[in-house]
Amino acid sequence: MSKIFKKIMEAVEEGDKEEVIALVQEGLEDGETPQSILNDGLLEGMNLVGEQFKQGTIFVPEVLMSAQTVDAGMEILKPLLNAGDIKNAGKIVFCTVEGDLHDIGKKLCSMLLQGAGYEVIDLGADVAVDRILDGVKVHKPDILAMSAMLTTTMLSMDTAVESLKKEGLDQVAVMIGGAPLSNDYALKIGANYSEDAVGAVELADRLLGN
Incomplete structure (x- = not known):
């Protein structure tokens, strides 16, 4: 070297x-x-x-x-x-879901994903399902990543996944993460769970075969 x-x-x-x-x-x-x-x-x-x-x-x-x-x-x-x-491992639309203003974890994941060669479009925090769908339609990502730090806001993830299916956008892989979440919840709503930021990179790599 x-x-x-x-x-x-x-x-x-x-x-x-x-x-x-x-x-x-x-x-x-x-x-x-x-x-x-x-x-x-x-x-x-x-x-x-x-x-x-x-x-x-x-x-x-x-x-x-x-x-x-x-x-x-x-x-x-x-x-x-x-x-x-510039290495392009894939495109990811990322947000913290509606009602949740926490974004440190999202920022950390985004930075590590960008370091691994992913293009990350950050929609911000407190993002409603309609805006998530618009983001997916406009940017056409390989992965939709959603974060939640409150049990009261994590339910929006289920709504978002269902909405993707209704709109015919379910070819987009979905990653979720945040303190109240678990792999069981991810499986229940048809998403993929990452426990932390490093795991988010590993999960994205697995989902896209990188």
Whole structure:
């Protein structure tokens, strides 16, 4: 592995935005391709962060800092990347369901999914079923991901899945997650359950055969 890639990975782990920006620019000046810097530096660093989070050695604030650091590096690379240079694992429409304003878990999942090469369209929090359906129709995702942190709002997920069927959109895989949820509930409504953000990436990979 190139020395610069290792340094970028370490800066991502440390959540050091200024260092990542400097290293990305240094890599470009040294002749590394934008695609290599993205895949072998930024995204590999984010993968390591995901593993550390899964093992419980770091926590949500550190993951968010690392994800923001990756975004800072990406801002430099985006104008230099061709569409084909960016790994596209699939498209995901993500939201927190109606009545629920919690979005930290959703943001964390979105960042890790983006780090794994997924295009994530975030509809936000407190999203009604009609807006979810509109999002699916407009963006045509491979996966609809929904989050809920309250037992009173998780029932919206059932309504959303049923509505997808009625609208003939049930070819879209559905992922759900959040504190009150379980695999049993997911199976009951015809969805797929992930316990945490790292598991969301693994689940998306399984659903799409990545």
